[in-house]
Amino acid sequence: MFQPAGTAEIIRSHQKDDSFLNSLRTTVAELAQRIAGPRIWIQWRRTLDVCADVIYLLLTTCSDLQTVGEEYVNIILTDSTLRFLPSKWRRATMTVLQVCVPYILQSSLLKLENLLQTSTSINLTPAAREVILNLLPLVRKTVSVIHRCHLAMFYIHGVFYHIAKRLTGIHYIQYMTKERSEGSMRPFQILGILSFLQLVSSLLLHLGYLVVALHNGKNSRLPSETNSFVEADTSGTNIPASEKCPLCLGRRHQSTLTPCGHLYCWKCIHEWCVTKQECPLCRDQFPVNRLIALQNFDPVEVR
Ligand SMILES: [Zn+2]
Ligand SMILES: [Zn+2]
Incomplete structure (x- = not known):
């Protein structure tokens, strides 16, 4: 009989997909290095990774096939009724939301940051520039908090592993020969609650840090989780x-x-x-x- 897929199966399927995707990305990277050389590759490496991910989902999920991970644990994508396959549009939207949107968001934030730090052509006062530069780490932090909240919710309810699947209402079902025992979800629920507690305590700590910084009157920038490594700064030809x-x-x-x-x-x-x-x-x-x-x-x- 078919049942909603268990948390453990969903996690295992994504782990399998991740390891498969990693080897696919490595192959694409090697190919790009051979064809275009290391300089071009290092400029385009993130885009190439996204291309590898999109190709993988186009050839599997969008072509009415299971991914390697889904096949490994025998789970199938369905819509919210748990009776039908999700429509092609829904799966395509999920692919875009899962792979392209995070990439576009990340690279636009990085571009904006580089532009504000280096370009003098933008019509902004230094104060406004500083405010936007201070807001960028906050946007990144918010995104990472949303991710962590979502993961904790997944551990507790065990339905949507990716935010993209939650937004498009894509579920998993699994064929089982016998009824799943109720206790099998418990370790993950504990993990979910612990993740929430950790998130709340780290947010409180961050808040405390902000209050202390404000109290000291320092205009301190929030510590950013993502590195502020300036990517492909090829515009500057005047670098010695x-x-x-x-x-x-x-x-x-x-x-x-x-x-x-x-x-x-x-x-x-x-x-x-x-x-x-x-x-x-x-x-x-x-x-x-x-x-x-x-x-x-x-x-x-x-x-
Ligand atoms: Zn050398
Ligand atoms: Zn470099």
Whole structure:
């Protein structure tokens, strides 16, 4: 008989999909590196990851097929009646919401931040600029809080793993030979409650931090969860060669030394090493733990 899928099965299916997607992303990255070279790849790597995700969902969910993870635990997508497959439109909307929207949001926030920090052509007073720059980490924080709330709710109710599935009302059912025992959900409910408690306590801590900062009269920026690493800062052609990263062609952030003596951004070389453990310039092979992050090396960044 068919029943709503259990929390454990949904989690296991997404873990399986994630590991499959990771290998797909790595393959796409390797292909891009071979065809277009490391510089182009490092500029487009996030877009390529999104393309890999979209292709995967187009070939599975949008083509009336199960994903690898869904097949692995034998669960099927349905609409809210739990009787019919979700319509094609609904599945397409879910794909866009799940893969494209977070990417667009993240990259527009990053672009806006870069623009406000570097461009002088925008008609904004320095005060307004500062206010928007202070608001950006708050937007990121809010998004991450929504995500964590949603995950805690998933652990408690065990229906929608992704926000996209909640918004489009896409459920999972599973074929079972016998009735599921009631107790099987309990560990996840405890996890959900613990996640909520952790979220509330971290928010309270953050609030306390803000109050103290305001009390001290400091105009302190909220600590941002996502790194403010300036991505692909290729617009600046006036960066001295000694401060340029050969991968992103922008100003080097957190300079990192390879055993062969080449310098890169920490982020750039680290991401490069995920697929290939060699120097992009001289092809010298080395294990990732030989990378040395240079402390007090970069010139102090003006923010
Ligand atoms: Zn770089
Ligand atoms: Zn090298």
